Amino acid sequence: MSLRQYMPWIAGAALVALPFVYRDPYHLHILILILIWSFAYTSWAVMGRFGLVSLGHGGFMGVGAYVTVLLWNHFGLTPWLGIPAALLCSGALAMVVAYPCFRFRITGHYFALVTLALSGIVLQVITATRDHTGGSLGYTPERTKGNHILALQFDDKVVWYLIALGVWVGGLLIWRWIDRSMSRYAMEAISEDEDAAAAAGVNVTAEKLRITVISALMTALAGALYGQYQMFISPDTVSGIGISLQMVFAAVVGGIYVAFGPTVGAIITILLAEALRIGFGTKAVGWDNLVYGVLLVVFIIFLPKGILGSLLASIKTPSKRQNG
Amino acid sequence: MGSFLEIFDIYLLEAVLNGILLGGVLALLALGLNLIFGVIDVTWICYAELVMIGMYGMYYLVQYYGLSYYAAAPLAILLVAALGALLHFLVIAPLLSSPPINQLLATGGVLFVLQSFATVAFGIDFRNLGIRLPILTLGDMHLSYSRLLAFGAALIGMIVVYLFMTRTFTGTAIRAIAQDRQIMALMGVDAKKIYVVTSALGGALAGLAACLLVLQYDVHPFVGLSFGPITFLICVLGGLGNFVGGFVAAFLFAEIISLGGLFSDLEWGYVLAFAFFIVMMFVRPAGLLARRS
Numbered sequence: 190m191s192l193r194q195y196m197p198w199i200a201g202a203a204l205v206a207l208p209f210v211y212r213d214p215y216h217l218h219i220l221i222l223i224l225i226w227s228f229a230y231t232s233w234a235v236m237g238r239f240g241l242v243s244l245g246h247g248g249f250m251g252v253g254a255y256v257t258v259l260l261w262n263h264f265g266l267t268p269w270l271g272i273p274a275a276l277l278c279s280g281a282l283a284m285v286v287a288y289p290c291f292r293f294r295i296t297g298h299y300f301a302l303v304t305l306a307l308s309g310i311v312l313q314v315i316t317a318t319r320d321h322t323g324g325s326l327g328y329t330p331e332r333t334k335g336n337h338i339l340a341l342q343f344d345d346k347v348v349w350y351l352i353a354l355g356v357w358v359g360g361l362l363i364w365r366w367i368d369r370s371m372s373r374y375a376m377e378a379i380s381e382d383e384d385a386a387a388a389a390g391v392n393v394t395a396e397k398l399r400i401t402v403i404s405a406l407m408t409a410l411a412g413a414l415y416g417q418y419q420m421f422i423s424p425d426t427v428s429g430i431g432i433s434l435q436m437v438f439a440a441v442v443g444g445i446y447v448a449f450g451p452t453v454g455a456i457i458t459i460l461l462a463e464a465l466r467i468g469f470g471t472k473a474v475g476w477d478n479l480v481y482g483v484l485l486v487v488f489i490i491f492l493p494k495g496i497l498g499s500l501l502a503s504i505k506t507p508s509k510r511q512n513g
Numbered sequence: 514m515g516s517f518l519e520i521f522d523i524y525l526l527e528a529v530l531n532g533i534l535l536g537g538v539l540a541l542l543a544l545g546l547n548l549i550f551g552v553i554d555v556t557w558i559c560y561a562e563l564v565m566i567g568m569y570g571m572y573y574l575v576q577y578y579g580l581s582y583y584a585a586a587p588l589a590i591l592l593v594a595a596l597g598a599l600l601h602f603l604v605i606a607p608l609l610s611s612p613p614i615n616q617l618l619a620t621g622g623v624l625f626v627l628q629s630f631a632t633v634a635f636g637i638d639f640r641n642l643g644i645r646l647p648i649l650t651l652g653d654m655h656l657s658y659s660r661l662l663a664f665g666a667a668l669i670g671m672i673v674v675y676l677f678m679t680r681t682f683t684g685t686a687i688r689a690i691a692q693d694r695q696i697m698a699l700m701g702v703d704a705k706k707i708y709v710v711t712s713a714l715g716g717a718l719a720g721l722a723a724c725l726l727v728l729q730y731d732v733h734p735f736v737g738l739s740f741g742p743i744t745f746l747i748c749v750l751g752g753l754g755n756f757v758g759g760f761v762a763a764f765l766f767a768e769i770i771s772l773g774g775l776f777s778d779l780e781w782g783y784v785l786a787f788a789f790f791i792v793m794m795f796v797r798p799a800g801l802l803a804r805r806s
Contacts, residue, residue: 240612240614242614242617242618286791289794289795290794293794293795295794297613297614298556298613298617298753299749299753299794301614301617302556302745302746302749303749303790303791303794305742305745306742306745306746306787306790306791307791309742309746309783309787310784310787310788310791313780313783313784313787314784316780317780317781317784430738430742431738434621434624434625437618437621438618438621438622438625441618475628475629475630475631475632475633475734476629476633477629478625478626478628478629478632479625479626479629479630479632479633481622481625481629482622482623482624482625482626482627482628482629483622483626484622485618485619485621485622485625486604486619486622486623486626489608489611489615489618489619489622490604490607490608490619493611493615
């Protein structure tokens, strides 16, 4: 085995060992946020890389977070069962919206706008049912008096770090699994030309549906974890159009065609937001998004493959750049 | 029971009328977005944010510079028109040949920029013009005068655009480009110039909408989110680029929101409208008035 094959294991071991060596709570908190959001952005990119641009992922995330917390607060159902239930809801929602879309060939702009409507609906339903969900003021899972493991509530940041790390690695493994499956070739063919792919024997509707449901399930899991970790969710932080655009943005900045792209996007955007927040203090309200927005526009015009994607491409074909 | 029904009908009628008035402004918003889409083949996700900037423009012109409402309105319209042309020049023009999704995302980035620019520059306070127009009482119904004004101005604006598109050379060129962008270049039409004119026109419509909305709603950096999504849904429901479809869809949506709000909370009106939209996408994916192929 060469060094290259050992690399993931060495990096993994280093990441697992990190909180035991270095346990500054603030830095751990940032790391946990980066890992959870990386996972969320990766789940968007799982379908985004095939040209399926969804602006409804804020909806899936909101369902994941709210269903888990609602089941816990109202029925005392442990998140260990609540999260699968939330995933089921989110998957069902994805099916209900995506199946007719794909069946009736709603693609491109239209698909993006239909899914935009989806995140709008989820946001409005959360706000409208304010008697149960707290509306736009947000919602807090009740603190457990008993078993912390059963309630999935931990005070120790190290535990959360390890959970988030595990989920993030899981996300990368799903990415790799799709990357190496026949689905990837089918989806690439579909994103080039749906009719040609169908003529070549690809079941267009089924392939797209499968990728969408996988993506929705992962996003809902990210939402549920975020809610359990932060112990506070509000329509603005886990749902709606703002979150949908944030996902698209971070994934695009990092690069949606490479596995680590969304992670790089999460690192850049979260560090940027934190740096601006600390640098400007309360005056920073708005500045982080201003920089985000400008970056997004600049990236799409000049670096459509994202930071990591462009970097890897230039490493692979250095001569092309020199000649060009 | 009889008297109950009578009161109920008055409320129903009032809701229907308010829906029609709301529909006028929504139709105006949809017209601008449809124009851009039909001619340049780009969706401005940030369209409602242009309206927001226009509303702030009105606020500052009226409150700080002491202009009267009717003097400030043309200036605000010009401001947003210039912004529309600038948006095309800076963001859309470099992306004209890239995939539509990239254009969509780039204007999504502009949405972030405008929203946070407003947050940084104007703060997150709710502001209003301080102009309160009287409420018209018609029998037992109460209709707000500002809504009537908005409806009337929106209708006039749409008629002016219609005349411009059908009676002037530039308007004809715009419609021709929408039909076939390759051939028109051969016919001696400068497509780039037409795109900029169209963007400015779309911006001007957003500006007009801003002048009308600022009478009814407070301005804050996120005000665009409250009617932006609805505008997209209307355009898609009517068929992107289909002016008549957008017009019909705007009134349908406004009625659903208004009547839904009558029976329950306003949010449920929106939820109903969104749900209606998703159902309609399956029934008529290419738009309300599209012919079935």
